[in-house]
Amino acid sequence: MKGQREVYIKQLTAGYPGKPGIIRQLTTRPLQPGMITALAGPNAAGKSTLLKSITGLIPAHGEIIMDQKNILAFPVLKRAKLISYMPQYLPFDISLSVVESLVASLKASPLDQISTKLPEVKKRAFDLLEEMDIMHLATEPINNLSGGQRQLVSLAQAIIREPEILLLDEPTSALDLHYQVAVMKWVKQYARRGKIILIVLHDINMALRWADEAILLHNGKVYRHDKPGAVFTKEAIREVYHVDADIESTGSGHLQVIVKDQPFD
Amino acid sequence: MSIQRTDNQKAERKLAEQRYDHLQKKRLLIIAAITISCFISFCFDIVTGPSSLSVKDVFTALFHSSSTDTAIDVIVWKVRMPYALMALLTGMALSVAGAEMQTILNNPLASPFTLGVSASATFGAALAIVLGITLPGISANWVVSLNAFLFAFGSVLLLQAFARWKNSGVGSLVLFGIALVFTFNALVALIHYIATPEALQQVVFWSMGSLARANWEKIQMLALVIVLVVPFTMASSWKMTALRLGEERAAGLGIRVNRFRFMSLLRISLLAATSVAFVGTIGFIGLVGPHIARMLVGEDHRYWFPASLVTGALVMSLASIASKLLVPGTLLPVGIVTALIGVPVFVYLIMRKDRQS
Ligand SMILES: Nc1ncnc2c1ncn2[C@@H]1O[C@H](COP(=O)(O)OP(=O)(O)O)[C@@H](O)[C@H]1O
Numbered sequence A: 001m002k003g004q005r006e007v008y009i010k011q012l013t014a015g016y017p018g019k020p021g022i023i024r025q026l027t028t029r030p031l032q033p034g035m036i037t038a039l040a041g042p043n044a045a046g047k048s049t050l051l052k053s054i055t056g057l058i059p060a061h062g063e064i065i066m067d068q069k070n071i072l073a074f075p076v077l078k079r080a081k082l083i084s085y086m087p088q089y090l091p092f093d094i095s096l097s098v099v100e101s102l103v104a105s106l107k108a109s110p111l112d113q114i115s116t117k118l119p120e121v122k123k124r125a126f127d128l129l130e131e132m133d134i135m136h137l138a139t140e141p142i143n144n145l146s147g148g149q150r151q152l153v154s155l156a157q158a159i160i161r162e163p164e165i166l167l168l169d170e171p172t173s174a175l176d177l178h179y180q181v182a183v184m185k186w187v188k189q190y191a192r193r194g195k196i197i198l199i200v201l202h203d204i205n206m207a208l209r210w211a212d213e214a215i216l217l218h219n220g221k222v223y224r225h226d227k228p229g230a231v232f233t234k235e236a237i238r239e240v241y242h243v244d245a246d247i248e249s250t251g252s253g254h255l256q257v258i259v260k261d262q263p264f265d
Numbered sequence B: 001m002s003i004q005r006t007d008n009q010k011a012e013r014k015l016a017e018q019r020y021d022h023l024q025k026k027r028l029l030i031i032a033a034i035t036i037s038c039f040i041s042f043c044f045d046i047v048t049g050p051s052s053l054s055v056k057d058v059f060t061a062l063f064h065s066s067s068t069d070t071a072i073d074v075i076v077w078k079v080r081m082p083y084a085l086m087a088l089l090t091g092m093a094l095s096v097a098g099a100e101m102q103t104i105l106n107n108p109l110a111s112p113f114t115l116g117v118s119a120s121a122t123f124g125a126a127l128a129i130v131l132g133i134t135l136p137g138i139s140a141n142w143v144v145s146l147n148a149f150l151f152a153f154g155s156v157l158l159l160q161a162f163a164r165w166k167n168s169g170v171g172s173l174v175l176f177g178i179a180l181v182f183t184f185n186a187l188v189a190l191i192h193y194i195a196t197p198e199a200l201q202q203v204v205f206w207s208m209g210s211l212a213r214a215n216w217e218k219i220q221m222l223a224l225v226i227v228l229v230v231p232f233t234m235a236s237s238w239k240m241t242a243l244r245l246g247e248e249r250a251a252g253l254g255i256r257v258n259r260f261r262f263m264s265l266l267r268i269s270l271l272a273a274t275s276v277a278f279v280g281t282i283g284f285i286g287l288v289g290p291h292i293a294r295m296l297v298g299e300d301h302r303y304w305f306p307a308s309l310v311t312g313a314l315v316m317s318l319a320s321i322a323s324k325l326l327v328p329g330t331l332l333p334v335g336i337v338t339a340l341i342g343v344p345v346f347v348y349l350i351m352r353k354d355r356q357s
């Protein structure tokens, strides 16, 4: 059984009309169920593009293998059932309350629509709000939320369908320390249910602190895919980010990136 | 301590659930209230008019038509009723079309009128009349509406292509729509020159937007289109709501967004074109109706679509009454009245958009 549900990406190429090959022949090691894999890399490295191509939002060539089957060849619905993607940018000016948005996220799916009755959907929405400790936002209009609160709600929208593969695009970028920790704890808990999680983290220290593995993306390719401590080395950071930094071990045994004093020129 | 917290949580959840249920009920009540207002407005619409009939006369004509004298009968059944009914129906059609457009194009300024769909339908209709296009076995009304539909559909396809090409800048889409309005208005003006006097009269009437030519055949046709199209609109509610959460989110749910959009554009064209073919270009209902509905019930499309439907009908019905009362002794084209209501709303929406970006 072991290794059955793991997912790995083989020779994946994806891009946009007029801009092919943002992701080029990308191959990863297996992503294990129950593990958080951090996806890092400089701006425009192709992190969002990679997540979108896995989700099926943009066309891609190559293979994403799960259970010896190529997910890329799945019909739209089957793929949608398996994967949920939380976009980096959230639309604004929406006159919906938080619960309404959650209910719609579930009911709008052609799959769930048939199988799930409204009271059941409602219950799941409130269960999730309870688990995520944001019950107080339930009937707030999304428009009135702060940036961080929106991100939490967006995360909830992605999770409510309980996908096997959860792709999160910078879910913590607008969050204060409290909610950063809350979200990462929550994601970890979700992973422990045997789910596969790929999460774009801008902050390398967060990747070092929370992720089980990390992928460092550079020019549309995997620069390194390993344990976070083995990925974010001084050399890698210099080569990929062009920044001189030290990696230090904290008192509690966690690694941390400390940027060196930079010369001005 | 931890039990205390759980109790608190339970209480908080219960409260939140109650608030949510309450909100849902409130939305239904609002829709019901607007619907009742529609009925009341409709009655007023029948009662008001140049030939002063008493309320009693009208009601006798409506409910015991045999016992009243025929002059009143004719006024009520041949003039007032079609006029008032047509107001309700065009209000519904344009408002629902506007609501669908706003979601599909992700633009609160979208409506059949503001983006040139009505103008192109007008051109299509005018063309059919002036060229005297006929199809064997099909009534002239249908041919005119069919051509209006073809042009309306062409213009929404153009709008969609533009929105996708420019990646949906809210402002640029509106400007493109206005360019369409100018273009088709110019083309209609061109038709004025080549039209025969009889055809010209009809074409001018379109450009004004008026309920004055309502008759039972047109009412039946528009009602038929609404009855056939709106259920599909309603059936799309969940997906539409999801689309408001972002196209990527919707696509990630397994919605085939392009196909979904195309079907919606088809519905929009049918609704807008049919009403334009019969009453001409009546502006801003597709903007004002959905806007008021959104303020009242939010954007859960299960409520927003029906709310837009009845709000559009109500606004149009009130405009119809106003068109008879504003200038005593004169029946204004109703399009003038809706523009008076609509332009301020349009400007307000533009200013609000500006502040956000
Ligand atoms: N919709 C798009 N159309 C064309 N090019 C795009 C689009 N989105 C992103 N790109 C380009 O793809 C590259 C990678 O972008 P992205 O995946 O968003 O980077 P990251 O998320 O790593 O910051 C960038 O050069 C960007 O300009």
Ligand SMILES: [Mg+2]
Pocket (backbone or CB within 6 Å): A047, A048, A049, A088, A169
């Ligand atoms: Mg990105």
